[in-house]
Amino acid sequence: MSRPDERAAWADEALDAGHGCRLLAKMANAEIVQKSLLHDDGEHYALAAWCVMPTHVHVLIEQRFETPLADIVQTWKSATAHVINKRENRKGRLWRREYFERFMRSEEQLSNTVTYIENNPVAARLCERPEDWRFSSASWRRMER
Template sequence: MRKVRQAFGGHVSILAYCLMPNHFHFLIRTEDEFRCNDFLNSYRLLLSSYTRAINKQEGRTGSLFQQNSKAKLLGGSDYAFTCFCYIHQNPLRAGLVNQLHEWEFSSFMDYVGIRGGTLCNKELCRSIIEISEEPDTFIKESYLAIPDEVVRDIFIKS
């Protein structure tokens, strides 16, 4: 996560994240002057640096990720809320945990108040997406079912 902070500096606010065994998700907001090309270049450098570090640590070469990265512009707050929930539900959907709070590699526990992580700008996220500050309500909303067609839409739309 240190590399994420370094790569984006003050140009990006991270709203949510989830690190999975073979992929990851970030919900971010960029500053207006931080152009898309600047973000993509910083993102490529981050992935390249991360890959080199892991390959060195593991004594291997080659790509770490099976698929190319995708970036999507989110329109309204309803869609952003759906993506926010999807990101946190990812380990549950993959069968890695039975409860969202069991996955330590996401921002879910920071929003619930179980952990005091500082990577996500929770205040900004709450102002954009209007998620609850009350833990019980937040947890209930986080488990809302996301219809399969909406999940497909997240991945198919560009």
């Protein structure tokens, strides 16, 4: 049986290669997900980094106010699935039930994770620079300047 980190690495590789449903490749759907992530930022969590890819999403948050991570993720999944399914005239589950989580144990790990998330579109050859990817914290920071 594989360890959780091995499964997460395998999943990342498969998703970065473009395997899976590509509903988030549509700009309107990616925008729905990004708006959902930003909606409760500063209320139930603080967004540190995010990236909405064509087949998956990476999010790094600091939890606040004792809201369980499972509740936060469920809110994102439920809200976005409802809107995207309606928009796409489809039914059924949009997201997988599980998600991968990691606890940040140092500033170095936090920094490396932000870099990994924001470089995901570059690694997948979707853009040349992290800030060129519209649905990410790298792009968001560039727009705020």
